[in-house]
Amino acid sequence: MLNGKKNEKTQPYPRLPPITFYRGRLCPPDGFLFCLQVQQSHLVSTQPVPAARLPCRVKLSAGKRYAWCACGHSKKQPFCDGAHKSKAPNIPPLRFTADKDRTVFLCACKQTKNAPYCDNSHLMVIYRDESGLRVCPEEQI
Numbered sequence: 001m002l003n004g005k006k007n008e009k010t011q012p013y014p015r016l017p018p019i020t021f022y023r024g025r026l027c028p029p030d031g032f033l034f035c036l037q038v039q040q041s042h043l044v045s046t047q048p049v050p051a052a053r054l055p056c057r058v059k060l061s062a063g064k065r066y067a068w069c070a071c072g073h074s075k076k077q078p079f080c081d082g083a084h085k086s087k088a089p090n091i092p093p094l095r096f097t098a099d100k101d102r103t104v105f106l107c108a109c110k111q112t113k114n115a116p117y118c119d120n121s122h123l124m125v126i127y128r129d130e131s132g133l134r135v136c137p138e139e140q141i
Contacts, residue, residue, distance in 0.1 A: 048070060052133055
């Protein structure tokens with residue numbers, strides 16, 4: 001018998017450590033924190049996440065500073081709300097100052113080569129998971 005029961009020589013078997021399951025992963029008892037850290041590391045983005053299918057139409061004011069969300073996690077698209085600090089620390093926002101009053105289209109698919117402005121890259125993006133896509137507030141093309 002296992003786990004503290006005696007065998008025919010009256011010697012107890014060593015107790016087996018309990019096995020821990022965490023989110024479907026098998027974790028050794030002394031490695032639970034390591035297993036937890038591995039799980040949490042998957043929550044950090046290393047690539048931008050598309051926030052919306054279409055660009056955001058925005059009125060910019062001359063001389064005003066803006067912070068364009070480059071990671072895609074912001075709830076205030078197309079601008080940064082600080083979500084990158086926890087979800088994508090390696091993808092900081094792009095800060096820019098408008099040179100004149102004008103209406104522009106800012107990228108929301110986060111694939112543009114002309115950040116923060118839309119260059120129609122959203123036409124080439126394949127959206128594998130559309131559940132997280134949002135729409136831009138107010139105006140949108």
